[in-house]
Amino acid sequence: MIDLYTAATPNGHKVSIVLEELGLPYTVHALSFDKKEQKSADFLKINPNGRIPAIVDRANGDFAVFESGAILIYLAEQTGKLMPSDPKGRSLVLQWLMFQMGGIGPMQGQANVFFRYFPEKLQGAIDRYQHETRRLYEVLDTRLQSVEFLADQYSIADIATFPWVRGYEWSGVSVEGLTALQRWMATMEDRPAVQRGLQVPKRADEASIIKGAQAMLIR
Known part of the structure; x- marks a missing residue:
């Protein structure tokens, strides 16, 4: 348990x-x-x-x-x-997991802070983090143009990245034109386990x- x-x-x-x-x-x-x-x-x-x-x-x-x-x-x-055992497959999953942990999470997190939560509207900070988040989305889109999932097969890399990217509107970031990323998001949304996990705990x-x-x- x-x-x-x-x-x-x-x-x-x-x-x-x-x-x-x-x-x-x-x-x-x-x-x-x-x-x-x-x-x-x-x-x-x-x-x-x-x-x-x-x-x-x-x-x-x-x-x-x-x-x-x-x-x-x-x-x-x-x-x-959800992670291959062979060294190359495992490394690929970890690379995209680290991309989320070191890039999308921190940058989009700061976009959220300055766009939604910070008591003052610091437009320079908002622009900086929204633009960087969009750039990172474009990296994902380029990758997903040639593969179904980030590390070829469905893995913890997709699971780590999806909850952040799905909140693009909350962060004030556009996904317009990122068709591969949008396709991947729809695929993730359709998974029953993803749907259940997003309900834990009940959102305030x-x-x-x-x-x-x-x-x-x-x-």
Whole structure:
């Protein structure tokens, strides 16, 4: 049994989707950013960085894993699914996973902050992060013009990337003209496990999302 500590964010949805795809039993612990539950003493024992998501693998000696990419790798390696075992195939998955972790996540995350949450409208910052996010989308589109999924076969790289890209409108970023990316998004949306994972936990209303995100800006 997996204990999943999460919230309705792209990083949180990565893990709920992979758990659904793998068919692993899990218990959801939804954390409130508004109440700063991610900073509680009990949760900091699981993730000293005070961020979601995190898991505790009860079947493996209560082993805790934090950082969304690390969780995806752990679960894929534990089950032997969603990541090839051959070195080249594994490397390809990890390359696109790192592209999301080091590029799309940070850049689109900052686009969200300055476009949606920051108390002042700093247009220079908004433009910088929206433009960079769009550039990264174009990299994805170029890749997906020749393959169905990012690492050829469906993998944790797709699962990591999709929850971010699907929020393009929330970030104020256009996907116009990116036909391969749009095709891939539609394919991902059609997967039943993806649909289930996106409902974990139940998404708050927009006002609550903004309030919680603004609370996270206050350290």
